[in-house]
Amino acid sequence: MFAKFIYLEWKSFTRSASFASNLALKILMGFLVLYFTLVFLALGVGAFYILREMKLDPLVAINKFLIYYFVMDLVVRLLLQAIPVMNIRPFLTMPFKRPTIVHFSLGKTALSFFNLVHAFFFLPFCAVLIYEGYDMLSVLLWGTALFSLVFCNNFLNILLNNKDNLLGIFITVVLILAGCQYYKLFDITLYSYPFFEGLFKTKWVFTLPVSVMIGLYYWTYNFLKGDLYLDAGLTVKNDIAKTEQLTWLNQFGTLGTFLKNDIKLIKRNKRSKTTVGLSILFLFYGLIFFNSNSHQPPVMQIFAGIFVSGGFLFTFGQFVPSWDSSYYQLMMTQNVPYKGYLNSKWWLIVIGTIVSTILASFYLYFGWQVYLTIVAGAIYNIGVNSHLVLLGGAFTKTPIDLSMSKGAFGDKKAFNVNTMLLSIPKLVLPLLLYWLGSYIMNPKLGLAFVALAGVFGFMFRNTVFLIIEKIYKKEKYATIAAYKQKG
Amino acid sequence: MIQVNNLSKEYNGTTVLNIESLEIPKGQSFGLVGNNGAGKTTFFSLLLDLIQPTTGSILNNDIQVNASEDWKPFTASFLDESFLIGYLTPEEYFYFIGDLRGQNKADVDALLVQHEEFFNGEILKNKKYLRDLSKGNQKKVGIIATLIGNPEVIILDEPFANLDPTTVNRLKKIIKELADNPNVTVLVSSHDLQHTVEVCDRIVALNKGELVKDMPTTKETLQELELFFAV
Structure with a gap:
């Protein structure tokens, strides 16, 4: 079953209009991808040393701002990450079991660029941490926890998609929090820092984000499965039209x-x-x-x-x-x-x-x-x-x-x-x-x-x-x- | 009104249309029939200068369509839904076309009232954008929009497809009325032999890009066509 889906995905990828563009453009795009990969890698490696240069403990500094990092990630996803539900339509009447379809589409989102891009930053950063003598197990647990959070965002995006105004609310919350922090009225990081710190220091805390991720996966799974009907989750919302003469x-x-x-x-x-x-x-x-x-x-x-x-x-x-x-x-x-x-x-x-x-x-x-x-x-x-x-x-x-x-x-x-x-x-x-x-x-x-x-x-x-x-x-x-x- | 000379269209060495000569006099209602891939839409696209001919040319009222744009004011067409603007309401769309064809709101309104029956209450004042209408209702909008501004040449590609039986009959009535007007040349393509025979003075059949039949409509036409397309 899955092999068939993967075959279709591969076809849709290689035959997409942007991929079929001319050779010069492909080369250029290749360079751009390479460039950004290098930039992110450099950032991941460099972040540690830059922060140390600034007389900060790199891990502490990163942990402090992770809350903003993840909220911003969610905002960006809501704005840009497309959810793949609409492509499911043709499969509904084919001899696939519904759970297979849903598992596959969820699995597909996990491989999205919006998840992979974080690896470019966190993997080198973790590598540097280990290289610089931080406890290896702690670093690995910390990394696992962060990736779980990345995937939490991934599934949250699916659940929250199509909810109007959420984006605005999120952006406002971020701005208010950032503003309060800047003017020293209220510092959210004081509350979030111990958690991220705990991910590193305490061995069992990492199970929290991991279990949240698993829970979210099943929630999303049920959400999509129950909604897999043309008149439910797969409908296209029609707007109420008003004739305007202007x-x-x-x-x-x-x-x-x-x-x-x-x-x-x-x-x-x-x-x-x-x-x-x-x-x-x-x-x-x-x-x-x-x-x-x-x-x-x-x-x-x-x-x-x-x-x-x-x-x-x-x-x-x-x-x-x-x-x-x-x-x-x-x-x-x-x-x-x-x-x-x-x-x-x-x-x-x-x-x-x-x-x-x-x-x-x-x-x-x-x-x-x-x-x-x-x-x-x-x-x-x-x-x-x-x-x-x-x-x-x-x-x-x-x-x-x-x-x-x-x-x-x-x-x-x-x-x-x-x-x-x-x-x-x-x-x-x-x-x-x-x-x-x-x-x-x-x-x-x-x-x-x-x-x-x-x-x-x-x-x-x-x-x-x-x-x-x-x-x-x-x-x-x-x-x-x-x-x-x-x- | 329309003259075709040595017209051909090739894609990568495959000839999809090849019409040596064809003349459609003013006021005729002209029916184009043929199977899928016979070249009906290709012919209309060439006539509307949406694609370039490989050889030959088409004159519309003595204007070569790919050399001058002067045929546009008196030619109206509806080929497919890419002729509709999805984010407009039907009313807005009609007024927009009206503006482009020099008709004011009152002119357009008068025309819409005339065709209220054809719309069957599903088009106007329905609080829907064109993109949210069903295929059949989109087609109704596209067809009526071609009538705005009294064009002399009207081109409809597959107008009967996707319409319900009642609407098909109403559409036939509309096309027949147009055909009775000696100033209006109507070009219609269809898969449906019977509908086409009913509304057209003349039928041309295409097969694999070649003109294979050209005959005025008589009692025997339908039979002859059915024989030709029989399996």
Whole structure:
């Protein structure tokens, strides 16, 4: 039985759209995987010595913050880890026993990337602990306990999936706890530390997480098994639809027609909602750079300026026209002027950038200079980057499944040579301009240069649109064919 | 209205469609029948410039479809659900198509009232997005949307599939009405010989990409076709 399932899994893995991409991309992906593996390994090994360098007992320091580590892990999982229940449908009527199906799908989640990635950190860390003379048995028990907790999170994610608002609650709890800790009001680690410490010091404590894991496994197992019906766990939830006219957009003609559609697109689909959520995270990116004790070179501040205001631009704009992939054939047979279509997407990006810039006004706390950097970044985003993402999008032929929220962190296929080349002017050019201005006179001139580049870019809008239109037309058939293949 | 010259389409050396010449006059209701893989959808996709012909060309009202886009304003089509926008309600979808075809809300509403019977109370004001409708109801939406803005050429791929018997009869009525209009050219493809014969003035049968029958509809047509497709 299991052999058959594994055979199917292997086929689905090797035949997935992202794997079937061209050779150059595979090599690149291979390098990326290698790179991240090395980074994590280095982190696992290095963490010990870095912490010791900081005059901390590495084990104590790690134990102290494990509570945050695991809660964050759960948040990330809720956001990104897909549960494999939907693939079960075809098996229901086949001669498999239900328990087999459930055990297999649960086993499959255990092999997920979200579990394996922890091994890259914990295994080398444990190895270093043993190497540095910590008690071997204790280290092994501690490691076992931590992995049990990782798997607890794995099963919790399945149980908690599809529960609305949980994610928000978790994030809020983390933020409040972290805030309380920072301002020394309440320190959760005082309570969690003894537990993690106990995992190491006391031989039997590790049985707690292990038994919790086993308990959770059976809970999830029963949960899934009882729900294995098309009208129970395997239903697709239908939303209650409300017709919206958005008549106030009628005054903008064709632009209004498309804007209406785009607003509904963003509001009513999981994937687009996740994207907008992500773009809000970009708002806080600047905190890394503008914080007084950051060690980044000042010239990098313009990066922050670009990213803070450009969250929506980068996350949403990157996938124009893929957002419309599921009905691209319709667009191609209707009397749709490309210009109107592009224009509407452009305005959407501009509105997104302006809203981000306004929301980012809390950076005024760090002074005028900082906020001016963000405003200059916004002008550059509107004038130059908005065109560049649309241009890059013309080469992106990744169909988007709007009903899936996962995968919002970018598709592997979305990386191609063209889009990568285009990211140079997106980020490097403003950096150069800013550096040049700062070098000649002062950072203010640098900002002025960046903003001026934005204004220049804006003046060439029509030319750029014409170029994009040409590419769209040239790529039309290839795009239609690509969008027809589903993930 | 539609002229086909030396049209062929190949995929990796396999010819999937090869039509030397075909002319569909204005106002005709044209039925395309054939088995799976006969090339019906390929032909419609070529006609709508969704794929590129390997050789030859199609003229729609003297406009070569892969050279100019001027055929779009008077041509309406529904091939499959990729012509629907899943996250819109049916009403929103109709108004969107209406906007693109220069029709205001009142025009669209008038058309929808006309076809209320066809919708059978399952489409409008139903608090569902298109993606959550059943296949049959999605089809109803797609078909009626092609009527918005009085197009001169209407292309429907397999319009009878997935519809319930009552709706099939209503759809036949709609297509017959369109066929009676001398300004409207209707192109319909189907597996169902009887339905096609009932609504079309002319039937063309495709087999493995080749045009094998071309005849005006008479009393004997159905028999002849059934004989041809008999096993």
